[in-house]
Amino acid sequence: xxxxxxxxxxxxxxxxMIAGMYILIARGNLLKKLIGLAILxxxxxxxxxxxxxxxxxxxxxxxxxxxxxxxxxxxxLILTAIVVGVATLALGxxxxxxxxxxxxxxxxxxxxxxxxxxxx
Amino acid sequence: xxxxxxxxxxxxxxxxxxxxxxxxxxxxxxxxxALDAVDVAMTExxxxxxxxxxxxxxxxxxxxxEEAKPLHRPLLPLALSLAVGGGLAYGTYDLPxxxxxxxxxxxxxxxxxxxxxxxxxxxxxxxxxxLASYRxxxxxxxxVVVFTGGAGVIALLRRRRREKKGRDR
Amino acid sequence: MKGDIVLRVVTKLLMPFMLLFALYVQFHGDxxxxxxxxxxxxxxxxIVLYAIVxxxxxxxxxxPEWLVEKMLAAGVLxxxxxxxxxxxxxxxxxDYFVLAADPVQGQHRGIFWVEAGVALTxxxxxxxLFYMFAGRGRAMDEGEGDA
Numbered sequence: 001x002x003x004x005x006x007x008x009x010x011x012x013x014x015x016x017m018i019a020g021m022y023i024l025i026a027r028g029n030l031l032k033k034l035i036g037l038a039i040l041x042x043x044x045x046x047x048x049x050x051x052x053x054x055x056x057x058x059x060x061x062x063x064x065x066x067x068x069x070x071x072x073x074x075x076x077l078i079l080t081a082i083v084v085g086v087a088t089l090a091l092g093x094x095x096x097x098x099x100x101x102x103x104x105x106x107x108x109x110x111x112x113x114x115x116x117x118x119x120x
Numbered sequence: 121x122x123x124x125x126x127x128x129x130x131x132x133x134x135x136x137x138x139x140x141x142x143x144x145x146x147x148x149x150x151x152x153x154a155l156d157a158v159d160v161a162m163t164e165x166x167x168x169x170x171x172x173x174x175x176x177x178x179x180x181x182x183x184x185x186e187e188a189k190p191l192h193r194p195l196l197p198l199a200l201s202l203a204v205g206g207g208l209a210y211g212t213y214d215l216p217x218x219x220x221x222x223x224x225x226x227x228x229x230x231x232x233x234x235x236x237x238x239x240x241x242x243x244x245x246x247x248x249x250x251l252a253s254y255r256x257x258x259x260x261x262x263x264v265v266v267f268t269g270g271a272g273v274i275a276l277l278r279r280r281r282r283e284k285k286g287r288d289r
Numbered sequence: 290m291k292g293d294i295v296l297r298v299v300t301k302l303l304m305p306f307m308l309l310f311a312l313y314v315q316f317h318g319d320x321x322x323x324x325x326x327x328x329x330x331x332x333x334x335x336i337v338l339y340a341i342v343x344x345x346x347x348x349x350x351x352x353p354e355w356l357v358e359k360m361l362a363a364g365v366l367x368x369x370x371x372x373x374x375x376x377x378x379x380x381x382x383x384d385y386f387v388l389a390a391d392p393v394q395g396q397h398r399g400i401f402w403v404e405a406g407v408a409l410t411x412x413x414x415x416x417x418l419f420y421m422f423a424g425r426g427r428a429m430d431e432g433e434g435d436a
Contacts, residue, residue, distance in 0.1 A: 018204060
């Protein structure tokens with residue numbers, strides 16, 4: 001039983017990760033794919049932050065009276081990752097908006113059909 | 121959070137999906153606070169629940185609010201996701217258990233940052249000290265990435281309204 | 290959205306607090322959670338709220354497009370400039386120890402300017418993104434903006 005408790009955080013992370021991945025590959029709507037990608041990214045944040053926590057510790061801001069601090073290094077990495085993620089999301093959304101204007105739709109199947117029809 | 125994500129996967133009305141995404145970001149921010157990551161939680165709340173949701177709403181306004189019915193049952197992607205998840209779960213048994221003080225992540229550079237940081241930089245917030253001083257290069261790179269993202273969006277979407285009305289498709 | 294008086298009054302009341310909070314988070318990043326990114330995003334969110342409730346044109350009067358574009362680039366240049374200052378004063382690139390007589394004071398100065406540059410770029414990019422997406426929609430259907 002302690003095995004489950006010890007690794008519970010990883011399992012939650014994995015569940016979120018595969019849910020995001022499933023949305024990314026199984027849905028045809030481009031906007032929904034982007035949302036799946038965003039979910040995948042947030043699950044990766046959890047993947048990094050969960051091991052940094054020390055039970056009984058506190059936030060990594062040095063102050064008198066506190067001895068044990070949680071690890072600040074993953075926080076730094078994830079801070080960067082969040083902002084990069086939003087830049088990626090914005091670029092993806094801009095591409096989706098242009099695709100909509102060029103093809104008239106954001107459904108993957110219809111876009112592929114149009115491309116095939118154009119090639120013939 | 122799992123419930124919210126499953127709801128997002130199944131919902132077809134995209135507006136509700138975006139709202140659920142905002143809820144998911146807020147829940148993620150609270151979980152992060154519970155894990156003592158206060159800077160990250162503040163950023164995730166501001167960025168994920170704020171800016172991301174607004175951008176998704178604007179994109180939704182530009183494209184359309186309903187997702188088409190899937191043509192074929194998504195059995196292969198579901199099986200693939202579950203297989204990957206199983207493989208990952210198998211791999212986690214080797215990872216250090218939750219809150220293990222002997223894990224490599226806690227014994228390498230982090231104690232030095234925590235001890236020497238406030239002395240060398242004069243800044244009690246170790247995360248800011250590491251971000252701006254010890255790992256300043258990475259933050260420079262990240263600022264450039266944000267700038268590039270903005271420049272890319274400008275390049276993709278820049279068109280004056282007058283021109284657009286002129287060449288209507 | 291334009292006619293709803295409760296939204297307009299509450300937004301006008303909230304705006305100064307949001308901007309003040311953004312500045313607080315920026316400058317107190319050293320002592321509590323915060324720093325450049327959070328401050329930039331909160332500041333941009335304040336103006337986005339104003340633009341959503343009062344209309345895109347009113348928002349663009351408050352933060353004109355050319356200003357936002359300059360902010361974007363100025364932040365990155367500021368950051369790189371701090372690094373160059375380190376080189377010019379005798380140290381390595383992005384070395385903060387040489388920026389002032391006392392190394393710890395030099396660290397303070399370096400971190401201050403670096404975070405300011407980051408906040409400038411982040412808030413500029415977020416605002417610009419909002420303007421681009423919202424402006425696009427208006428071109429497609431004249432009338433009410435995003436709800």
